[in-house]
Amino acid sequence: MTQEPIPMTQRGYDKLAETLHHLKTVRREQISDYMGTAIADGDLRESAAYDEARMQQSENEARIVEIENQLERAVIVEADASKGAGLGAKIRVRDEKGNERQFELVGTYEVDVPKGRVSDASPIGQALAGKRAGDTVTVQLPKGTAKFEVLAVDYD
Numbered sequence: 001m002t003q004e005p006i007p008m009t010q011r012g013y014d015k016l017a018e019t020l021h022h023l024k025t026v027r028r029e030q031i032s033d034y035m036g037t038a039i040a041d042g043d044l045r046e047s048a049a050y051d052e053a054r055m056q057q058s059e060n061e062a063r064i065v066e067i068e069n070q071l072e073r074a075v076i077v078e079a080d081a082s083k084g085a086g087l088g089a090k091i092r093v094r095d096e097k098g099n100e101r102q103f104e105l106v107g108t109y110e111v112d113v114p115k116g117r118v119s120d121a122s123p124i125g126q127a128l129a130g131k132r133a134g135d136t137v138t139v140q141l142p143k144g145t146a147k148f149e150v151l152a153v154d155y156d
Helices: 012-040 050-073 123-128
Strands: 006-008 075-078 091-093 102-104 116-118 137-140 146-155
Touching: 006 012, 012 050, 012 075, 050 075, 102 123, 116 123, 123 137, 123 146
Parallel strands: 006 075, 102 116
Antiparallel strands: 091 102, 091 146, 137 146
C-alpha cells in the first residue's frame, strides 16, 4: 500500500527532524535512566515506576516510528509567489470589523494556531490558498462565516 506524500515547508521538515533526534537521543536516555532506577529498586512485578518507564518507552518508540514515517513521506514545497498564497506564505488579512491578522499556511504537521500557523487543509487555509492582495474571501467557521480582505501575501 502506497502512502500519500505529506507536503510541508522546509522549516516544518527541519523541526520534525529535530524532534526525532531529541526522541532518539535525549528522551531515550532519560527513559533508560528511569528504567534502570526502577529495576534497581527491586521487585518488578509490583513496581509502578517500572510500569511507568515501560509505558514511556513504548510511547516514545511509537512516536519515533510515526515521525520517521512522516519524514520519509515528506515533500518540501517551494514557495511560488506567482500562484498567490500557498504553503509557507504569510497572509495579512483584515476582517469586517477592521481587525488585522496574519496567517501562515503550513502543512498539517506544522500547525500552531496560537502563532497563526494554519493548515492548508483547514477551512481558512483552503479559502486563502491561491489568493492575492486585494482578494476577498468568505470562510465557514464553527461559529459562522467570516469575511476577510487579503492585504498582503509574503514569502520569507
